[in-house]
Amino acid sequence: MSKQFFIVVILWIVLTAAGEALVIALTPFLLPSRAALEGQIVDDAFRTLMMLAVPVLAFVVAMLIYSVLRFRRRGEPTQDGPAMRSHGPFIAGWMLVSTALTIVMIVHPGITGMNALRAQAGKDVDLVVQVEGSRWNWKITYPQHKVISRTELVLPVDGHIRFEVSSTDVLHAFWIPSFRMKIDAVPGMMTTIYATPSKTGSFSSDHKIRLQCAEACGILHDKMMVPVRVLEQKEFETWLSQQVKVD
Amino acid sequence: MAALTGIIKGLIFALIGFIFGGGIGFLLINAAGRSGTNEPVIALGYLFALIGWLFGAGLWDAWGREWVGLPARKLEVNGWKRYFRFCTNHKVIGVQYLVTFVFLFLFAGLLAMLMRTELIAPGQTIMGPNTYNTTMSLHGIIMIAVAVATIMGAFANFFLPILIGAEDVAFPRVNALSFWLLPPVVILLLLTPLFGGFDTGWTAYPPLSVINATGSLFFLMAFITFGISSILGGLNFITTVITQRASGMTWGRLPIFAWGIFTASMISLTATSFVAVGLIQVVLDRVAGTSFFNASQGGNPLLYEHIFWFYSHPAVYIMILPGFGIILEVITHFSRKPLFAYKWVVGSFFFIVFLGFIVWAHHLNTSGMSDYLYIPFMVTTELISIPTGVVFLSALGTMWLGRLWLRPPMLFALGYLFNFLIGGVTGIFNADVPTDIHLHDTYFIVAHFHYTMMGGVIFALMAGIYYWFPKLTGRMYNETLAKVHFWWMFIMFNVTFIPMFWLGINGMNRRVFDYPEALGGVNMFVSIAAFLLGASFLVFLTNMVYSWLRGPVAEANPWRARTLEWQISSPPPEENFPEPPQVVGDPYGYGIPGSVHAVLNPAGSALNTGGG
Ligand code: HEM
Ligand SMILES: [Cu+2]
Ligand SMILES: [Cu+2]
Numbered sequence: 001m002s003k004q005f006f007i008v009v010i011l012w013i014v015l016t017a018a019g020e021a022l023v024i025a026l027t028p029f030l031l032p033s034r035a036a037l038e039g040q041i042v043d044d045a046f047r048t049l050m051m052l053a054v055p056v057l058a059f060v061v062a063m064l065i066y067s068v069l070r071f072r073r074r075g076e077p078t079q080d081g082p083a084m085r086s087h088g089p090f091i092a093g094w095m096l097v098s099t100a101l102t103i104v105m106i107v108h109p110g111i112t113g114m115n116a117l118r119a120q121a122g123k124d125v126d127l128v129v130q131v132e133g134s135r136w137n138w139k140i141t142y143p144q145h146k147v148i149s150r151t152e153l154v155l156p157v158d159g160h161i162r163f164e165v166s167s168t169d170v171l172h173a174f175w176i177p178s179f180r181m182k183i184d185a186v187p188g189m190m191t192t193i194y195a196t197p198s199k200t201g202s203f204s205s206d207h208k209i210r211l212q213c214a215e216a217c218g219i220l221h222d223k224m225m226v227p228v229r230v231l232e233q234k235e236f237e238t239w240l241s242q243q244v245k246v247d
Numbered sequence: 248m249a250a251l252t253g254i255i256k257g258l259i260f261a262l263i264g265f266i267f268g269g270g271i272g273f274l275l276i277n278a279a280g281r282s283g284t285n286e287p288v289i290a291l292g293y294l295f296a297l298i299g300w301l302f303g304a305g306l307w308d309a310w311g312r313e314w315v316g317l318p319a320r321k322l323e324v325n326g327w328k329r330y331f332r333f334c335t336n337h338k339v340i341g342v343q344y345l346v347t348f349v350f351l352f353l354f355a356g357l358l359a360m361l362m363r364t365e366l367i368a369p370g371q372t373i374m375g376p377n378t379y380n381t382t383m384s385l386h387g388i389i390m391i392a393v394a395v396a397t398i399m400g401a402f403a404n405f406f407l408p409i410l411i412g413a414e415d416v417a418f419p420r421v422n423a424l425s426f427w428l429l430p431p432v433v434i435l436l437l438l439t440p441l442f443g444g445f446d447t448g449w450t451a452y453p454p455l456s457v458i459n460a461t462g463s464l465f466f467l468m469a470f471i472t473f474g475i476s477s478i479l480g481g482l483n484f485i486t487t488v489i490t491q492r493a494s495g496m497t498w499g500r501l502p503i504f505a506w507g508i509f510t511a512s513m514i515s516l517t518a519t520s521f522v523a524v525g526l527i528q529v530v531l532d533r534v535a536g537t538s539f540f541n542a543s544q545g546g547n548p549l550l551y552e553h554i555f556w557f558y559s560h561p562a563v564y565i566m567i568l569p570g571f572g573i574i575l576e577v578i579t580h581f582s583r584k585p586l587f588a589y590k591w592v593v594g595s596f597f598f599i600v601f602l603g604f605i606v607w608a609h610h611l612n613t614s615g616m617s618d619y620l621y622i623p624f625m626v627t628t629e630l631i632s633i634p635t636g637v638v639f640l641s642a643l644g645t646m647w648l649g650r651l652w653l654r655p656p657m658l659f660a661l662g663y664l665f666n667f668l669i670g671g672v673t674g675i676f677n678a679d680v681p682t683d684i685h686l687h688d689t690y691f692i693v694a695h696f697h698y699t700m701m702g703g704v705i706f707a708l709m710a711g712i713y714y715w716f717p718k719l720t721g722r723m724y725n726e727t728l729a730k731v732h733f734w735w736m737f738i739m740f741n742v743t744f745i746p747m748f749w750l751g752i753n754g755m756n757r758r759v760f761d762y763p764e765a766l767g768g769v770n771m772f773v774s775i776a777a778f779l780l781g782a783s784f785l786v787f788l789t790n791m792v793y794s795w796l797r798g799p800v801a802e803a804n805p806w807r808a809r810t811l812e813w814q815i816s817s818p819p820p821e822e823n824f825p826e827p828p829q830v831v832g833d834p835y836g837y838g839i840p841g842s843v844h845a846v847l848n849p850a851g852s853a854l855n856t857g858g859g
Contacts, residue, residue: 004648030749030752031752032752032753032754039685041681042681042682042684042685045679045681045682046676046682046685049675049676049679049682053672053675056672057668057669057672060639060643060664060668061665061668063643063646063647064643064646064661064664064665067643067646067647067649067651068646068651068653068661071582071646071647071648071649071650071651072651072652072653073650073651073652076652076807077583077650077651077652079583079650080583080584080650080837080838081582081583081584081648081649081650081837081838082584082648082838083584083585083836083837083838083839084584084585084587084644084647084648084838085585085586085587085588085589086587086588087587087644090640090644091588091591091640091644094636094637094640095633095637098632098633098636099633101632102629102630102632102633105629105675105679106625106626106629109679109681109682110622110625110626110629110679110680110681111622111625113679113680113681113682114621114622114625114680114681116681117681117684118618165615169454169458170453170454170455170458171452171454171455171548173613173688175688175756177685177753177754178754180684180685181684181685182613182684182685182687182688183613183615184613184614184615186542186548186549186614186615187454187542187543187548188542188543188546188547188548189542189549189615191615207754207763207764207765207766208753208754210754210763212754212756213756214687214688214689214756214757215452215688216380216446216447216448216452216455216758217455218380218446218455218459219376219377219380219446220376221376221380221446221758221759221760222376222756222759222760222761222762223761
């Protein structure tokens with residue numbers, strides 16, 4: 001290894017260490033409050049990808065910084081650089097590392113994350129909630145309890161919930177930011193998504209606990225939102241019992 | 248006036264065409280007993296107006312007359328007037344594209360300033376939601392057009408033939424046709440606000456794009472017309488590279504920019520027809536009442552998403568590959584070293600074209616498509632990091648031990664590498680299905696694609712402009728202003744778009760006119776940064792306009808670069824090369840004593856093009 005490349009390697013190690021420290025320190029600020037078990041899988045994947053990205057970023061940045069500082073000429077260069085068109089070990093190393101990294105990313109957090117989400121979705125469902133979008137509001141039905149709500153989405157904490165999402169007019173999307181879960185509402189078909197609220201809370205204290213339309217649907221797209229309230233199981237049952245039953 | 252005769256004739260023919268086509272539409276509506284819509288009138292009117300426009304603007308005189316056995320009329324005029332005429336010279340068309348698209352870019356940039364003004368604080372600030380949606384959608388589609396067509400239309404037209412030692416492109420008249428298809432695109436887009444605007448964004452997803460205001464029909468027709476232009480351009484460049492290379496210009500000696508254009512053209516030629524079909528189906532749903540995407544009559548909105556992205560993902564490589572070409576070109580010449588790993592790069596370009604076609608469903612990660620599709624598309628998408636990495640390998644390897652000359656083109660190339668790195672790395676978060684379930688359709692995506700399109704394509708475009716300006720105009724720009732532009736744009740670009748990643752993760756979805764109060768502070772920061780970013784283009788514009796008119800006369804080869812365009816005068820002579828050049832070596836033979844790329848007058852004395 002040439003001395004110059006050795007310096008880049010040192011620079012790379014320093015930048016990587018600093019970067020990883022930054023990721024660990026900043027993740028709590030970067031990733032917003034989380035209110036569902038599924039969100040954990042998403043956040044873990046997010047953190048893993050950041051940790052994997054840091055050395056890649058650091059290497060390119062180290063090479064760039066070193067090359068610019070070391071090889072720049074003030075004024076017009078009077079000579080050419082060496083006629084180096086290729087460098088076997090460097091190219092081989094690069095191809096190997098980039099391929100290996102890609103495979104790692106695909107397997108973890110990609111496929112492992114997908115499997116974790118599927119395993120989580122496959123658990124027994126405690127509650128079914130039908131969510132129907134129309135411009136520009138959401139109709140929320142609890143078919144097991146014959147309850148309909150149009151002004152808020154109320155959920156029990158720790159219950160495993162299947163959301164059955166549909167649309168009566170154009171595309172919409174069901175998104176609860178603090179659950180990290182999203183699925184489109186497509187006219188003519190039903191889509192499903194699962195979530196297990198992991199703590200109580202409500203929109204009034206955190207805007208991310210909201211059911212937001214996330215697919216452009218016209219003038220009031222941004223306003224197509226209902227607050228979410230996650231209650232203790234008992235409180236949830238009380239809430240259900242206070243609602244008007246429909247058939 | 249003589250300059251404008253073609254345009255005026257085109258407009259008159261367009262009007263006649265519109266009345267004719269619109270009349271047919273009107274008769275059809277009545278014959279079919281349909282009521283409550285005038286869109287068939289508009290659609291058929293436009294179809295014939297487009298044909299009228301093209302024929303009037305020059306297609307008939309330059310070409311059509313031959314179809315009926317008449318001699319074609321020569322439309323060539325001299326001097327500045329030719330830039331307003333149906334002119335088949337590739338250099339004129341290159342300049343027509345460049346000027347048109349730089350103006351469109353600045354216009355769409357102004358729209359972005361309006362959007363950021365609206366978003367500076369929660370609630371309504373300066374416009375209503377419908378105006379916002381139209382502004383956002385117009386900004387999007389114009390910028391997409393800028394990213395797809397500026398480098399191809401301007402630099403591939405002007406420089407590709409010269410780089411390969413040719414006199415012109417393979418089909419000069421087709422080339423002019425692809426440019427003259429663009430004014431109707433611009434006019435249609437500018438008309439959209441008068442017809443209720445359109446609120447779908449540039450993706451035009453049905454059913455919304457079927458049921459919204461008539462402005463949407465104008466947008467759809469504009470997009471289709473643009474697609475035709477893009478297909479013709481792709482066809483032309485592929486043929487040009489295959490058939491017009493000078494003697495000795497083997498495939499292995501092709502400059503890397505030519506490879507970028509060649510591979511990107513393969514995509515425009517083959518993929519664009521898919522989006523055109525999807526859009527035509529939407530138009531038919533609107534105009535003829537078919538139900539391709541109408542679920543209540545058996546149509547399927549999800550189908551559109553597949554068709555649309557089957558084009559639009561490859562389309563991002565129509566934007567990116569020519570940019571890669573420019574960047575690598577600039578980096579070799581300004582490092583004074585041969586392009587590192589040339590063959591690997593060319594191979595990667597082809598691999599990107601191939602992979603680009605099998606990743607489209609990563610845009611459908613929350614669409615409700617079959618569950619087993621997610622992993623295969625995640626795999627193909629993440630594989631693209633490998634060939635993309637090769638471009639970085641080549642750039643870094645080329646600079647290593649080089650003699651770096653940090654002139655404005657090189658600064659933009661270096662800025663590109665940094666921005667595109669961020670764009671590429673954040674792309675992984677979108678390719679990874681678990682994270683994309685959260686990030687899809689949020690400001691995270693907005694930040695990501697601005698990093699690739701603005702931080703990438705536009706930086707490459709700027710590198711190209713500052714690299715080729717002396718050759719294009721025969722004048723040199725102001726170096727200090729150019730450097731000020733670079734640092735200002737580079738810093739403010741990053742300051743503007745980095746916080747958007749955070750906004751997306753923290754619950755701001757995209758295409759919104761308003762957002763939760765809690766996100767107000769960061770949005771205000773982003774808006775102010777965006778205004779400062781926008782202001783950097785005033786420096787650019789001043790420099791360009793002033794230097795084009797008054798700048799010092801440029802040398803033939805201010806960079807001492809080895810490729811062919813720098814071996815002829817600035818600006819190049821009408822026929823490019825007085826006689827066909829003879830290519831005898833590699834374009835990047837820096838550091839090899841006595842290495843020669845081409846001999847310009849093979850018959851005469853050995854006036855050759857060494858390392859300078
Ligand atoms: C001053 C610089 C710019 C600013 C401040 C800016 C800002 C924005 C904003 C706020 C949006 C709306 C995002 C959303 O809600 O989805 C947007 C969308 C978009 N921008 Fe930019 N932009 C800038 C430059 C560019 C450039 C240079 C390009 C491409 C070459 C570009 C391409 C797009 C596209 C394709 C969209 C998507 C529109 C859609 O959703 O259909 N922008 N931009
Ligand atoms: Cu909606
Ligand atoms: Cu894509």
